[in-house]
Structures are given as structure tokens and as C-alpha cells.
Amino acid sequence: MMSENRLRRTMLYVPGNNAGMIRDAAIYQSDSIMFDLEDSVSYREKDAARLLVYYSLRTLDFEGIETVVRINGLDTPYGREDIKAMVKARPFAIRLPKTETAQDVLDVETLIAAEEQKNGIPIGTTRMMAAIESPLGVLNAYAIATSSKRLIGIAIGAEDYVTSMKTSRSPDGVELMFARGMLVTAARAAGIGAFDTVYSDLNNEEGLRKEVELIKQLGFDGKSIISPRQIAIVHDVFNPTPKQIANAKMVLQAIEEAKAKGSGVIALNGKMIDKPIVDRAMHTLDLAIASGLIEDARTAMEVSNAR
């Protein structure tokens, strides 16, 4: 279940000290769950949240949903304890907040590796994500994205970033255009995932939809979400349309036909199909299968065969 290329359209924030929300986190079927030890936990409760998330990860069944823990930074008194506990708790990935340089990632990686070794966990098991939340982090995005083989993706955290930029968030997100473009380009150049920031206005579903359409068009893989209510809208925007699915299936069929004929050149409706088209078709079908739009096991098989 936990693979490099699985879908990560929605990463649901769960405050690390909230027992009820942790218990229910798997019910809503987001693609990932992110237990937060950082901003949603007050200083007085850092110890409690760390133990609660630790025992929850050790004990509960999250039904194959990918688990991520956002730890506190190493510039706080909590970061090192978080790493000790979480490497042992074995989430799929540890997410660093406020990453500004490649060294920030490497510093955490060193501590993770030491804990893995101490606990007899194969080195490299714990994957990482880095959240970029400052102008310096944005400018260093590619260096951050390529700093560690453990990284599955980088994410933008907008609130701190826009404050540092002396601006604020607006409905069309013009203030984030550069940061989002930089981040997604860095992620793609590094071959890892790109994840967008939260949309905080829970009651504005239209606003959320517009923002998801924008980040999908920019090339992002998904978005952090603050409530289960946001899952359906994000998944809906990322779902391929019936026309896109039909077209992707035709591309696959053309590949099969070309293979059968022993022909190196693949054509569909008189147009040559090159690698980017094939890749897009595969991605469309991956999305369709993941979102249950294609139930046909045969198609899933064809997708894996055509790779």
C-alpha cells in the first residue's frame, strides 16, 4: 500500500493531542493522514501529544491510509524528542516544518538514521516530507527537494510565507504564484511530489474548489486539508472526466495494437502518440482507478502491463 507513487490528493491534518479526531481519522478516506505535533499543539501539551500519537500509530489500524507526522523543528525544545518517538512509532513519513535549506533536511535525516539504527529499523525506512514556508525556503526549493533520498515530496505552507512577503492571502492567490510555481517545478525536477497549502475558510466550498482547480492545473499532486469536509471537493477536482478516461483507454489500446503488430510507432486517430501522451494517459487511469471510477480490474492490469 505504501509506495512511492501512490496518490496523495488529500493529506488530512489531525491535531496530535485530540484523541477523538485521531480515533476517527481513517473513517473519511483521505489519501494520507498527517498527525500534527507542531502548531496545533500548545507548548504545555507537547509531551502529551507525542505520547498519544506514538501509541495511536503503534496500535490503531489506519486501513492502509498513509500516515505522516508533522514534527516540531529542531530549533525548538521538542524536535529531537519528536524524532526519537516517531521513528519508533513507524509512520510512513516524518514531515519537517519551516524548511529553509537542504541542511535542515540533512540535520533531521541524521537524527532519524541514528534512531533507526538504535531501534533495529533498516536505515532509510522512515520517509520524509519538507514543508517550505518562507521566502528563503522557496528560493532553495530545488536544493531542498534533492537533499535526501528519503523525501517523498515538498509542500508549501502559505500562512508564514505570505506574512514574510508582507502580503496576505487573497481569493485568486496571486501572492502565491511565484512560490507555487517554484515549488512544483523544483519537485518535478527532483522527481518527487508537490503538495499545496491548506485552504482555511471551511465554509467557502466554491473558493476551495477554485483553489484546487488552480493547483491541479499548476501540476500539484494534492493539498493539505484541515477538515474531512474538504476531501470530497479535492478528490472531485482531481478525478478525471469520463472523456479523459475514454481517451486514456484508447491510448492504451493503441499501444497494445502496436505491440501486437510489432510496430515501433504508435498512432491513434492518425496522430503519433509519444511518451508524454502515454505518461499522461497512465496518470489519468491511475487517478481513475484510485478514485473508483474504473472498477474494471482488467483495465488496472492493462495499465500495469503497458508500463
Added chain:
Amino acid sequence: MEGMKILDTGIAGTLESSDVMITIKKHSGVEIELNSIVEKQFGRQIREVVRQVLEQLGVKDALVVVQDKGALECVLRARLITAVYRSAGLAEVQWEVFA
């Protein structure tokens, strides 16, 4: 590990649904006061987990007040350990002790 000593009253958890609030006080011997919405069904099991965790931490003297709002066992363990560490005045958890 060496036994942990309860030095001060320690509190952890909340009274929210699915959580449990643990209060630990200085005491002679171990005593557990349980107040749970599921006492009839799970009272014995809750006491058992509390005793087990105290033993694991080497706590020999404590009054443990458990106000349970339907917490899962993992929540009970986490809250109890937090309360013990707080009452013992220790900040760093010995993670190697816990399974």
C-alpha cells in the same frame, strides 16, 4: 527501569469524548479510582491496563484517578504515562521502555 516516584500531582488528558483525564497523586501503595461511562463493560480492563503501565514504569506508590470518556486503550496508556512523567517532574521519556 528504575522506579518512578510520584513527587507532585500530575494531570493529563481531557474530558472530551474518546479521551480520558488522569490525575496522579502521592499515596501509599497503589489505588485506582475509576469513573467511566463504560465502567460496567470495561472497568476491569481499564484497571488492569493502569496497573500494568504503573508496573512498567516502576511506580509503587500512587493514587490514580481515572475519568474516562470512552477512551481507547492506546489513549489510556498515553495519558497515564504522560501524567506519571509530569508528576515525577521528568521531561524526557525513556522510549526504549515502551513496546
